[in-house]
Amino acid sequence: MSDRDIYVTRPFLPPLEELMPDLERIWTRRDLTNGAAFHREFERALASYLGVPFVSLFANATIALITALQCLRISGEVITTPYSFVATAHSLLWNGIEPVFVDIDPVSLSIDPARIEAAITPRTTAIMPVHVYGRPADVEAIQRIADTYGLRTIYDAAHGFGARYRGQSLAAFGDLAIMSFHATKVFNTFEGGAIVSRDAQTKQRIDYLKNFGFADEVTVVAAGINGKMNEFQAALGLRQLAHVDDCIDRRREIAVRYDAAFGSIRGLERLEAMDEHEPNGSYYPVFVREAFRCSRDELYRQLKSAGIYGRRYFYPLISDFPMYRGRPSAAPAGLPVARQAADSVICLPIYPELSPDDQQRVIDVVRGG
Numbered sequence: 001m002s003d004r005d006i007y008v009t010r011p012f013l014p015p016l017e018e019l020m021p022d023l024e025r026i027w028t029r030r031d032l033t034n035g036a037a038f039h040r041e042f043e044r045a046l047a048s049y050l051g052v053p054f055v056s057l058f059a060n061a062t063i064a065l066i067t068a069l070q071c072l073r074i075s076g077e078v079i080t081t082p083y084s085f086v087a088t089a090h091s092l093l094w095n096g097i098e099p100v101f102v103d104i105d106p107v108s109l110s111i112d113p114a115r116i117e118a119a120i121t122p123r124t125t126a127i128m129p130v131h132v133y134g135r136p137a138d139v140e141a142i143q144r145i146a147d148t149y150g151l152r153t154i155y156d157a158a159h160g161f162g163a164r165y166r167g168q169s170l171a172a173f174g175d176l177a178i179m180s181f182h183a184t185k186v187f188n189t190f191e192g193g194a195i196v197s198r199d200a201q202t203k204q205r206i207d208y209l210k211n212f213g214f215a216d217e218v219t220v221v222a223a224g225i226n227g228k229m230n231e232f233q234a235a236l237g238l239r240q241l242a243h244v245d246d247c248i249d250r251r252r253e254i255a256v257r258y259d260a261a262f263g264s265i266r267g268l269e270r271l272e273a274m275d276e277h278e279p280n281g282s283y284y285p286v287f288v289r290e291a292f293r294c295s296r297d298e299l300y301r302q303l304k305s306a307g308i309y310g311r312r313y314f315y316p317l318i319s320d321f322p323m324y325r326g327r328p329s330a331a332p333a334g335l336p337v338a339r340q341a342a343d344s345v346i347c348l349p350i351y352p353e354l355s356p357d358d359q360q361r362v363i364d365v366v367r368g369g
């Protein structure tokens, strides 16, 4: 590791001076957690920024996913995607739910709605799609199927901060949507996450569940967990919110520069733009095809030896990990599009502070020069 190394992402942080008054308030008040002032203010600010009715803050998105499934009493089987970060499917196993993998659409890279109906059984209770790389899943088609079969929809929107579809935040779709504020995401509170819900009663239930099930000092209404976001994270989140639009603009500018540089390289394919989608520049994935000058893994190694750390998100597929691969729906024969994506994608460095010189270094190594 050296100063010259370039990682796939570098977390943005606000200037430390901005945070100092908040830290002094926390130190003076000693209200460190349990839904104190910064927590409440950050929930309101986020709901307003995202344009969604209700936000419940969490310590991280994985606990939020697990709690979302608890909240809607999801059981039996849930239809989901193998092309995601493992936490998506792990949240099902933590609830004793059977994940059923279906293949993805080659453009959205999220669940292919045409594959969902064939995977529905009498035990199916919900669909859990992912807005991969901040690109929208086919929310309309998925909702139609959910309505027809009486299924709930829980979206893993961990990549979706600041991305929009038809003018709405990606967090605005589904019965519940889960966001991640992990250090590697577009918007970070070091660790953190949230559930977006549609009505006050559901938010109330989520808020009980994330605090052990306490409804008041002496009343416990559910076997809840401790999923609360603390005051430090919430104060940081409020400060981060003031910068996030600039961060997203910077990411988009870098994506435009990469697009121009990579457009004419044989065998290197960028993701297709999607209708009515405003991207958040959260990742810069490219497909390395047969016609490229070397294999995807060889490009990954060439970048690495130049001190540039691309990531093969999402390789291996979730369905390849030992706790999933024995399931019938994890069989490779049923997941050819996901397999193809996992074997050909590499995510290149993109983050607000990636300098023009470093962007050029990435471009030069990809070009093979």
Ligand SMILES: *Cc1c(COP(=O)(O)O)cnc(C)c1O
Pocket: 060, 061, 062, 063, 084, 085, 087, 088, 130, 156, 158, 159, 179, 180, 181, 182, 191, 192, 193
């Ligand atoms: C990052 C991520 C998560 C987990 O988020 P944490 O906040 O780290 O728990 C879940 N799903 C997807 C798709 C992710 O990328």
